[in-house]
Amino acid sequence: MDNDYNDENAGSLPHNRDGVGQAAGGTEPVEKQGLTEAIEDFSEMGLRDDLLRGIYAYGFERPTPIQQRAIKPLCAVRDTLAQAQSGQGKTGAFTIGTLHTLDLNERDCQVIILSNTRELAKQTAEVVSGLGQYMNVSSMACIGGQAMRESMEALRRGVQVVVGTPGRVLHMITNGALRTGR
Numbered sequence: 701m702d703n704d705y706n707d708e709n710a711g712s713l714p715h716n717r718d719g720v721g722q723a724a725g726g727t728e729p730v731e732k733q734g735l736t737e738a739i740e741d742f743s744e745m746g747l748r749d750d751l752l753r754g755i756y757a758y759g760f761e762r763p764t765p766i767q768q769r770a771i772k773p774l775c776a777v778r779d780t781l782a783q784a785q786s787g788q789g790k791t792g793a794f795t796i797g798t799l800h801t802l803d804l805n806e807r808d809c810q811v812i813i814l815s816n817t818r819e820l821a822k823q824t825a826e827v828v829s830g831l832g833q834y835m836n837v838s839s840m841a842c843i844g845g846q847a848m849r850e851s852m853e854a855l856r857r858g859v860q861v862v863v864g865t866p867g868r869v870l871h872m873i874t875n876g877a878l879r880t881g882r
């Protein structure tokens with residue numbers, strides 16, 4: 701595939717539901733829109749100031765290769781497939797990309813991050829809090845093993861970013877505590 705990326709260049713592939721690498725609702729390849737070009741500095745990504753501050757405070761100085769390519773399409777709310785080896789900064793990439801898109805005036809859930817283990821969900825929730833520390837973002841780990849009532853009450857109070865494991869998240873959606881309408 702001409703416009704695919706793989707682990708060797710640690711890139712990202714934004715695509716829509718109609719075709720890989722195509723602009724949503726259009727035919728212009730995302731490459732022509734500059735969405736897949738590597739951006740070597742966080743400050744040149746057009747990120748919101750409170751997020752940028754959080755990134756630097758968290759200790760990130762320069763984006764890793766996967767972050768250089770994946771953050772921008774995520775900020776543009778494009779469907780994005782990205783792959784890189786373990787420890788290359790994928791969690792930071794999708795966390796930064798999605799935090800940028802939040803409407804902080806809206807208290808309901810806007811982002812759901814699914815992890816395959818409870819431990820990973822907890823770690824990712826910490827990354828969300830760390831990178832979003834100046835955004836006053838509400839987030840939680842919604843994982844099995846926690847008291848059901850606690851999860852439900854937290855969600856009903858309003859959580860903008862939910863990081864969870866599939867079983868508990870599905871449970872919260874089906875019982876109406878986690879609303880996915882937005």
Ligand SMILES: Nc1ncnc2c1ncn2[C@@H]1O[C@H](COP(=O)(O)OP(=O)(O)OP(=O)(O)O)[C@@H](O)[C@H]1O
Pocket residue numbers: 759760761762763764767784785786787788789790791792793
């Ligand atoms: N831009 C950056 N600058 C400095 N450190 C970073 C940067 N991005 C990520 N890190 C750090 O590198 C480590 C690995 O990052 P991360 O967990 O995001 O990788 P990953 O690709 O999601 O890994 P895995 O595949 O194991 O889940 C973490 O300690 C993270 O804080």
